[in-house]
Amino acid sequence: MIDEQSAWDAFEARDRSADERFVVAVTTTRIYCRPSCPARRPRREHVRFYADAAAAAERGYRSCLRCKPDEAARDKQAVAAALRLLEEAEGTVRLDALASAVGYAPHHFQRLFSREVGVSPAAWQRARRLGEADRRLGEGASVTAAIYEAGYSAPSRFYDDARSLGLAPARLRRGGNDMVINWARLDSPFGHLLIAATDKGLCRVSFDEDQSALQLRYPAAELVENANAPLIQAALAAIGDPALAAALPTDVSGTAFQQRVWAELRRIPPGETRSYLDIARAIGDPKATRAVGTANGANPIAIIVPCHRVVRNDGSLGGYAGGLERKKDLLAAETKLAQGSLPLLS
Structure with missing residues (x-):
């Protein structure tokens, strides 16, 4: 769903970063442009916004010869x-x-x-192999078997890639053995939050969970209740001021596709929403709306990776692991904040 005021502001500012999010159609000329088009701006009442060039073309608009949105x-x-x-x-x-x-x-x-x-082709391929190796390790395969079944030509390449997960492969297979995870269960305007972090980044942010959820996911890790851990405090601050969330590191594994979706979620500005189709188009796979929904639902870092900002293609809210009422509250609060209200947490 396109926020028309934000889109108009980006169009007026010739914001190049908006070129990836929508096109601008002018009813008087029947031409559609990139938001950054250098041409003179039309009057606001003559402008329409569409998700992409195909949507504008379907409504009879022609591509601008100056900015070449096609x-x-x-x-x-x-x-x-x-x-x-x-x-x-x-x-x-x-x-x-x-x-x-x-x-x-x-x-x-x-x-x-x-x-x-959101990542280079080489990084995408590394993430894909790591995701496959992670899956096989989770099924109980030995490290050596997982390495070759995931497509690695040599163990050394796998060990190099595994550093980007923040986990040694054998430790991953043993459920986080030798990991130290700081965690806290904190109150927020939206309910009780579990926030957990390794020394690499946030590994869990969820509603209405407690230490037992971490024990299931990381049965061999050392769990330390520590609400004052820097990353936990930073996450809490970002929940109060969503603009801070983009800078927070995460330490979660996932398939290459999941990582692409989660990276795109973090690009949704506070106060705005995107549809599953918008996300699928943004990651270059417009037919993958169902897979996007699945990846969105598997997001382990609620609020910070804002899966609540994704709605159905018809504009309805869709599902949310934290409950639809909580999703409504989050979106309403972020909209007010984007309009200049006080931070969500005081």
């Missing part, structure tokens, strides 16, 4: 094609081969892919 659509299609190639590949795909397959120069496609997906 190139943005072509870029998204190229990224979607590249993601399909990566999903189907049995081994690592080099950047030059990937870029050539979708018709782009390597350096340009590296920037394009990173902008659209």
Whole structure:
């Protein structure tokens, strides 16, 4: 769902970052543009906003010859094609081969892919392999078996990649053995919150859970109740002022697709919402709305990774692990805050 006032403000400011979120159609000229188009601005009553170029074209608008918004659509299609190639590949795909397959120069496609997906092609492939290895370790496979079944050509590559998870592979298989997790159960305007963090980042933020939820997820970890831990205090501050959330590190594992979705959730500004289709389009896979919904529901870091800002394609709220009333309250509070009200927590 597009917030029209925010979209108009971005259009007036020629905000390039908004080019990825919507296109601007002008009813008098029947042309649609990027928000950053350098052309003179039309009157507000002559402007309509659409999620993408295809939506504007369906309503009879033509592409602007000056800012060429269709190139943005072509870029998204190229990224979607590249993601399909990566999903189907049995081994690592080099950047030059990937870029050539979708018709782009390597350096340009590296920037394009990173902008659209949130990580580079190499990082995406590492995350995919790690996610598969993580899944197999969780099923009880040995570290060696998980390494090769996940597609690694050598154990050394897996150990290098595993550092980005903040976990040693054997420790992961043993349920977080040798991990120290600080946690606290705190009150908020939206109910009781469990906040937990390793030394790498937040690993759990959830409603109406307690220490037992962490024991299930990390049965061999050392759990330390410590409400004064810096990351726990930082998370609490970010719940009161959502603009602070983007800077907080997280320490969670997930499939490559889940990581793409969670990264995109963190780009939704406070006070705004996106549909499942919006998120699917943003990650370059517009047909993956159901998978987006599943990844959204699997988000382990509530509020900080704002899955509550995702709604159904028809604008209705959809589901929320914390309950629909709580989702309504969160969205209402963030809207008021975006309009200049006091922080959510005082």
